[in-house]
Amino acid sequence: MSVIFIRVHGQVQGVGYRYFVAKTAKRLGVTGWVKNNDDGSVEIVADSDDTTLEKFVKGINIDYSNGPSVMKIDILGKEQVPTKGGFPGFTVR
Numbered sequence: 001m002s003v004i005f006i007r008v009h010g011q012v013q014g015v016g017y018r019y020f021v022a023k024t025a026k027r028l029g030v031t032g033w034v035k036n037n038d039d040g041s042v043e044i045v046a047d048s049d050d051t052t053l054e055k056f057v058k059g060i061n062i063d064y065s066n067g068p069s070v071m072k073i074d075i076l077g078k079e080q081v082p083t084k085g086g087f088p089g090f091t092v093r
Contacts, residue, residue, distance in 0.1 A: 003032070003086065004053050005076040006044040008060070013040055017062075018092045024059040025090035028052050035093035047087050053078075 008017070013036050021034045021044060030053070032046040046056055061073055 003047045004078045007074045008042040009072045012042045030056050031087035033091045
C-alpha cells in the first residue's frame, strides 16, 4: 500500500473540484483527504494500492482544455506503508 501526496494547480477552487475528487476516491475505495490551499491550489493525500492510485490520479485529471484554465497535477511524493487503514475514509477539509 502507498500514500501519495498531490497538489493540483489551475482553476480548481470554487468549481466543486474537491467534491469531485472525493467522489472519485470513494468510487475507487481510496482513503485520505482533499483541501483548498491559500495559494489557490488543492492538496490531496490518498491511500491505496499502487494500481488504484494510478487510476485515481487519472480520474481526477479533468480535461479543462475548453475551460477557463489549464489544470496541472504535481505528485509531491509517495510513501510505502505496510497496511492500508491510516484514514477512516475520504474527507473534504
